[in-house]
Amino acid sequence: MITSDKTVSAIPIDVLQSFCERVLTKAGVSAVDARTTAEVLVMTDSWGIFTHGTKLLAGYLRRIREGGLRVDCSPQIALEGKAWAVVDGQSTLGQVTSSFAVQCAIEKARHCGIGYVGVRNSCHFGAAGYYAWQVARENMLGIAMANDSPSVAAPGSRGAVIGSNPIAYAIPAGSNDPLLLDISVATAAGGKILAHSQRGEPIPQGWLIGSDGHPTSDGSLFPDRASLAPMGGHKGYGIGLLIEVLSGVLTGAGVTRQIPSWVFGDPTSPTHHGAAFLAIDIGAIMRPPVYERRMEALVNEIHSTDAAEGCDGVLLPGQREWEFRRRALRDGIQMPSDVLSVLEELASQEGVCLSTS
């Protein structure tokens, strides 16, 4: 997910956080919502997931200024029961709504052992993994998912049927970093297709489906005349539909084509994204020392697995991201040049200073 190895500058985490907050508050976002949103984006960059970090800020600002994202509203609990709730995002920032919904899921899980919180009237929420990690910080198992504008084909379809519908989890693992997985249901992300196209390289077999419903290696067709192949064929398509139901159908959010692209769609209208969060309170179910020992045994077993020739070892989900974050905390975030350009342009447009080291 790291977009480029060409790093030109390191930005300290607190500098990037402060920059994002200042840019957002300048656009009318409240201090607390700016902080929440900035934390999601900066944490994501600090994991090295630059496709879903501060690079997105310019697009959010555009929607705020054009009215599609509202900054005069706050997410509300629309409906709730003992172990579940539906949050209405009121078309404010997806990061604000999702962080609110996650806290709600954690509360439900604290009372009942498990909590499901669905979200409607949200927007793009950044990296699903951030919200799963918010749950894991509370010693709970967290799952986060969302629907999106269709970009992924079904087996045998000519066009996109479902969104890339991200799903992420974070699982506390005792003395180890939490397991952290953040994936879409596409075989390869749209960003990867575009990167191959920009470099003039053919798209690897199995990534892209042309408008005739058959595989294509012509990246220039995407996204207008080609769609992403679902991972594992019917498996990824099937998981994508489950995410669509939990995030979209059951929450009252937009479903499939009812959600416009948050990037290319009309910036004056809300996107009606849905999302869903699950929290399971580990300590309610198993004594924490027992759970921790069991997770540590699993982690150790995987780390002691013999690796294939040419591989350093078998990784756990999130291992690369936590290592990247440790470096970022120590040395600042090594930003790829494309992300840095976007931020520098934003700094200049908004008249907000961005210091790099």
Next chain:
Amino acid sequence: MITSDKTVSAIPIDVLQSFCERVLTKAGVSAVDARTTAEVLVMTDSWGIFTHGTKLLAGYLRRIREGGLRVDCSPQIALEGKAWAVVDGQSTLGQVTSSFAVQCAIEKARHCGIGYVGVRNSCHFGAAGYYAWQVARENMLGIAMANDSPSVAAPGSRGAVIGSNPIAYAIPAGSNDPLLLDISVATAAGGKILAHSQRGEPIPQGWLIGSDGHPTSDGSLFPDRASLAPMGGHKGYGIGLLIEVLSGVLTGAGVTRQIPSWVFGDPTSPTHHGAAFLAIDIGAIMRPPVYERRMEALVNEIHSTDAAEGCDGVLLPGQREWEFRRRALRDGIQMPSDVLSVLEELASQEGVCLSTS
């Protein structure tokens, strides 16, 4: 998942149900547990998923007779909270324990909106989809999963790291059949590898990982010297780990290598399989007519998607299985010859008559 098109005989569903019940009770299984187990296996055959239906009966009987599966015990709730429970299967049949756990998850969801029930001391439970469907019958969204003896590699591993760890869901869909997905986290099932090997065909690229950690097309290496490739690489491996934690770590069940193969392992010892079931009470969250309209709109949208050349249409998960079941209800289950041979051998061994039409 349909093992063969060569059908030689149709067996009426009630005849197959009665046959299974008689065979099981003869081995000492109580009438009620025999009925439960038979229902799981026969329903699975009636969906055309012959790899996980009555074909398994002979293996279960062997474990019952050798003592690894106990028939003098019943599953018990070991621990519970408002919206969760852990069921101890007491090493009885996985079908009996899982059906008990599903009822428990449904009860929890009825009270709290969502229920999570983990299982320990279970055994192979057949098709995960059956349990998800048991939940969907109650107008709830059901998810079922289990861990198993390792057979699936991680990216970069030389050997198997996790089980094929099935996950299934069933989602009520108004006037349509429930959506029903039942998958493993492997790219292709072990049974498919064996079938290719038996026919002397090379294994397609991307299905099998040799003991050097690199892809191989030599099916004769499986399962001793090769492992299954995870679907979508790190994605399937990551989902498999989530299933391992929810089914194994958090329930007190066996984890990865602690679970022997239920087929090839010592039949006198329990297998310690884990499982997990989730139920979400749709009617608690959304008025049923609204939910049904929304699901019907999603189903119609997918069915009206333009299909690729050579494809009849875009299918929903479970569509083939429900069509197969309608034929089975009308004409009996068209059994593939390999399954029929297994059943006929069993009938002869056990002295229990199996009538076919």
